[in-house]
Amino acid sequence: MSVPFLDLGAAxxxxxxxxxxxxxxxxxxxxxxxxxxxxxxxxxxxxxxGANHCVGVGNGLDALHLALKALGIGPGDEVIVxxxxxxxxxxxxxxxxxxxxxxxPDPATHNLDPARIEAAITQRTxxxxxxxxxxxxxxxxAIRAIADAHGLKxxxxxxxxxxxxxxxxxxxxxxxxxxxxxxxxxxxGALGDGGAVTTNDPDLANRIRALGxxxxxxxxxxxxxxxxxxxDPIQAAVLGLKLxxxxxxxxxxxxxxxxxxxxxxxxxxxxxxxxxxxxxxxHLYVVQSPDRDRLAARxxxxxxxxxxxxxxxxxxxxxxxxxxxGEGSFPIAERLANSVxxxxxxxxxxxxxxxxxxxxxxxxxRG
Ligand SMILES: Cc1ncc(COP(=O)(O)O)c(C=O)c1O
Numbered sequence: 001m002s003v004p005f006l007d008l009g010a011a012x013x014x015x016x017x018x019x020x021x022x023x024x025x026x027x028x029x030x031x032x033x034x035x036x037x038x039x040x041x042x043x044x045x046x047x048x049x050g051a052n053h054c055v056g057v058g059n060g061l062d063a064l065h066l067a068l069k070a071l072g073i074g075p076g077d078e079v080i081v082x083x084x085x086x087x088x089x090x091x092x093x094x095x096x097x098x099x100x101x102x103x104x105p106d107p108a109t110h111n112l113d114p115a116r117i118e119a120a121i122t123q124r125t126x127x128x129x130x131x132x133x134x135x136x137x138x139x140x141x142a143i144r145a146i147a148d149a150h151g152l153k154x155x156x157x158x159x160x161x162x163x164x165x166x167x168x169x170x171x172x173x174x175x176x177x178x179x180x181x182x183x184x185x186x187x188x189g190a191l192g193d194g195g196a197v198t199t200n201d202p203d204l205a206n207r208i209r210a211l212g213x214x215x216x217x218x219x220x221x222x223x224x225x226x227x228x229x230x231x232d233p234i235q236a237a238v239l240g241l242k243l244x245x246x247x248x249x250x251x252x253x254x255x256x257x258x259x260x261x262x263x264x265x266x267x268x269x270x271x272x273x274x275x276x277x278x279x280x281x282x283h284l285y286v287v288q289s290p291d292r293d294r295l296a297a298r299x300x301x302x303x304x305x306x307x308x309x310x311x312x313x314x315x316x317x318x319x320x321x322x323x324x325x326g327e328g329s330f331p332i333a334e335r336l337a338n339s340v341x342x343x344x345x346x347x348x349x350x351x352x353x354x355x356x357x358x359x360x361x362x363x364x365x366r367g
Contacts, residue, residue: 060181
C-alpha cells in the first residue's frame with residue numbers, strides 16, 4: 001500500500017461537477033481572455049487577502065517579474081532574497097535585469113533571517129523580497145522595519161502561503177506587493193498555470209495590469225514595453241470554486257501537520273519550528289535529517305513518496321554561477337539542501353495514510 005506525495009486529482013474529483021459547470025459557463029460566455037470570471041476571482045482573492053487590489057497574471061514567476069518592474073526596479077539594482085528556496089524568486093529579480101543578493105535564512109524557520117539583512121544592504125539595494133517558504137510566514141514586521149529604515153520596498157513571494165497568517169493578519173496585504181502562484185500543487189491551485197499580485201496601492205495595481213497587457217492601459221496605446229501575462233478565465237473560474245474550499249483544505253493540512261509533529265517527536269528528526277506569531281498553511285511539511293538520503297530511500301522502500309524542497313540551493317545552480325558564490329558561501333542554505341525532506345501532505349491525504357507515513361518514518365529512524 002503506497003502513499004503518494006500528493007494526489008492532485010483528488011481535489012478535482014471532489015469538485016468535479018462544479019468544475020464542469022464552471023468551465024461550461026466560461027465556454028458559453030464568449031469571454032476567453034479577461035472578462036467577468038477573471039474580475040470576480042480577482043475581487044474574491046483581494047478580499048481573502050485583505051488587500052484592496054488583485055491583478056491576475058499568467059503564473060507566479062510573472063507575478064514577481066511584473067511586481068519588480070512596476071516598482072521601477074531594473075539593471076544596476078539589487079534585491080535581497082533568501083539563499084534557500086525555489087529558484088523562481090531569483091529569476092523574477094533577474095528578469096528585470098536586477099541582481100539577487102542572497103541572505104541566509106533562520107535555520108529554525110527556513111525563512112529570510114531579519115538579523116542578517118542589514119549587512120547585505122548597499123547603495124544599490126532597492127527592495128527586500130522574502131518568501132513565506134513551505135507556507136510559513138516570514139517575519140514581516142522585522143523585515144518591514146529594516147526596509148523602512150533604508151527606504152526599500154517590501155515585496156513578498158507568497159506562492160506557497162495562501163491563507164497563511166502573520167500575527168493574526170492574513171498574508172497578501174502586508175507588503176507593498178504580494179506575489180502569488182496558482183500552480184496546480186499550491187494550496188490554491190488552478191488546473192494549469194496561473195498567478196496574481198495583491199496590493200493596497202491602486203497605482204501599482206494599474207501599472208501591473210498594463211504591464212501584463214503589452215504595456216497598455218488603453219487599447220492600442222502603449223506607454224511602455226510590457227508582456228502578455230494574464231490569468232486565464234477558465235482558470236479563474238476554477239480558482240473561484242477552490243477558494244471556497246481553501247480554509248477547509250488548509251485546516252485539513254493543519255490537522256496532518258499537527259499529527260506528524262506529535263507522532264514524530266522523539267525520532268531524532270528536526271521537525272518544523274513554528275514561531276508563536278505564525279499560522280502556517282503547511283504547503284509542505286519538511287523534516288530534517290543528517291542522514292536524509294538514507295531516510296528517503298527507506299521510506300521509498302516502504303511505499304512512502306517523499307520529495308526534497310530543494311536539493312540544490314540557488315547559488316549552487318549553474319544558472320547563477322555568474323554570482324560567483326562557491327561552495328560554502330551560504331552554509332545554512334547548503335546544510336538545509338542536504339538535510340530537508342518533505343513528507344506527504346495535502347487536504348486529501350487520509351489520516352490513515354498519514355499514520356502509515358509516520359509509522360514508516362519511525363521505523364526508518366529506529367534502524
Ligand atoms: C516560492 C515560489 N515562488 C515562485 C514560484 C513560481 O510560480 P509559478 O510556477 O506559478 O511560476 C513558485 C512555484 O512554482 C514558488 O514555490
